Amino acid sequence: MVLNLIFLGPPGAGKGTVAQAVADKFSLAQVSTGDLIRAEVASGSELAKELQEIMSSGGLVGDELVAKMLEAKLKALSEEEGFSGIIFDGFPRTIPQANELENILTRLEQKLDAVINIESSEENIVKRLSSRWTCSKCKQIYNTVTNPPKVEGVCDIDGEALFQREDDKPDTIRARLAQYNEKTAPLIEFYKEKELLKSYDGNVPPAESIAAAEKLIESIKEGQ
Numbered sequence: 001m002v003l004n005l006i007f008l009g010p011p012g013a014g015k016g017t018v019a020q021a022v023a024d025k026f027s028l029a030q031v032s033t034g035d036l037i038r039a040e041v042a043s044g045s046e047l048a049k050e051l052q053e054i055m056s057s058g059g060l061v062g063d064e065l066v067a068k069m070l071e072a073k074l075k076a077l078s079e080e081e082g083f084s085g086i087i088f089d090g091f092p093r094t095i096p097q098a099n100e101l102e103n104i105l106t107r108l109e110q111k112l113d114a115v116i117n118i119e120s121s122e123e124n125i126v127k128r129l130s131s132r133w134t135c136s137k138c139k140q141i142y143n144t145v146t147n148p149p150k151v152e153g154v155c156d157i158d159g160e161a162l163f164q165r166e167d168d169k170p171d172t173i174r175a176r177l178a179q180y181n182e183k184t185a186p187l188i189e190f191y192k193e194k195e196l197l198k199s200y201d202g203n204v205p206p207a208e209s210i211a212a213a214e215k216l217i218e219s220i221k222e223g224q
């Protein structure tokens with residue numbers, strides 16, 4: 001039985017951890033467009049030269065090229081013995097990409113089984129991501145929730161002051177989150193209309209979030 005899934009979730013919702021755990025448990029291949037591009041460049045193919053030119057000029061690899069690589073990868077994976085499905089990581093990000101993915105899967109006589117959406121409150125994400133503090137001298141990283149320094153605001157190693165990097169500040173996190181929501185909202189609507197969207201509450205510790213995702217996937221498999 002084949003299971004093709006997309007994972008959606010804001011930065012800090014633990015999407016990477018959950019997707020990895022689910023991929024291991026259900027023997028699914030994880031496909032990310034970043035990995036695809038890197039692998040293609042490393043292969044030295046005709047396309048690799050084109051990709052290298054685009055990236056060295058600071059450009060973004062267009063949807064058409066990504067789709068071409070994705071289709072080749074999915075075809076190869078689906079022909080492997082014991083193929084049991086794919087988790088798409090970081091793709092699609094837009095409606096045109098979602099349509100393209102559907103076309104590719106149809107050509108390969110495959111389909112998307114579900115889009116798993118990890119819901120996480122802004123408050124939780126800000127709390128999770130803004131807990132990171134860095135030593136101003138030795139750059140040691142602390143997490144005020146999971147790995148706090150012995151004395152608040154002071155490095156255990158050299159006694160120097162800890163500071164928050166721009167990326168770890170609540171305001172920066174909130175801005176990134178707003179950007180994510182704006183970009184992903186249409187995608188959530190798109191998959192909701194297709195009755196593929198399965199959301200669960202990700203405002204829980206990582207182990208519980210993984211368990212919730214696994215339970216959800218078990219129920220999808222039962223319904224197949």
Ligand SMILES: [Zn+2]
Nearest residue numbers: 135138155158
């Ligand atoms: Zn230090």
